[in-house]
Amino acid sequence: MTSTAYQQMIFVNLPVTDLDAAKKFFTELGYSINPQFSDENAASVVISDTIVAMLLTKSFYSTFTKKEIADATTTSEVLICLSAESREKVDELVEKAGASGGTISDKVQDHGFMYGRAFDDLDGHTWEVVWMDPAAIQG
Template structure:
């Protein structure tokens, strides 16, 4: 069984964040959602748990980072093509996200980024399969 990733993110408004990710084409799993939590299914092995900030705090003794002013993590997802990178980032921007950095095009790798409604930074990238295999 492959390892699963459950990325937990603090959010100001669970419903706003859930709706944002649904507009990007991701489904929510109601089995693991309630009025303070939403489980967004990215793939069979990747899930994003959107936790109201007070609920997020139940899982840590640390201060919760303010993603508007502090970067604690950069979340990077791969895409199947350069076009898929553009489609997902354009959908994020249309759904209320904002641009993070300028696109990066290295020929063998293409990347764009956006900030979600709570300012978490998402990197969407495509890499040439030949480059991954060490053939370029």
Template sequence: MTQMIFVNLPVKDLEKTKAFWKACGYSFNPQFSDENTACLVLGDTIFAMLMTEPRFREFTKKEIADAATTTEVLLALSAESRDRVDELADAALAAGGSEAMPAQDHGFMYGRSFQDPDHHIWEVAWMDPKVLAEGQQ
């Protein structure tokens, strides 16, 4: 079986969060979703389990970080092109997200970052496959 990753994130308003990600062009797996959790499909083996805060609290004894004031994690997604980086970041901003940091262009690598409605920071990056194949930076 191929290994998968399920990143669990607390959300304040599940329906608002689902609408945000749908506007960014993503879908959800209903098999792992219910009224308290939405399984965001990021790739064939990559998922974000978006959980209402009460549901999220069932999995930890620790306080939930307030992502509006504390960075608990930086989530990074690869993109197949510079244009795709811009498409996803622009869609996130149009859907109500906010810019987390200015775009970074290093020539061989280009990235942008945004915050979702719950202030989780998502980075989207493209890396030149020629440079990666050559092992240069």
């Protein structure tokens, strides 16, 4: 159980091939870059008050791990899922990703109470966007 006074955050660290292109991609999706935690090696993409995607050049990313960096275009290392406030917002974000150079998955999950789509960013990281009917969550 988490305390209501403390909002735990998540920082998703992702290796990227071209930091400037990755920053442009995410700002075109409507997210901002926090310059306080960004430099020539990293960009801090603010998804929400509690979610930050840290885009790291591969050389900088490799300083945090001894493991081989996965090629997300051929290997799935993580599925990142974001919530959306409506079906329309799911479609809007996914379509923005496609228009900004991302690859839209042709798989749509529509279960009535839950609707989701996905896209791969420029480096192949998969982002799912899901809306769930609040009434279904409560019930």
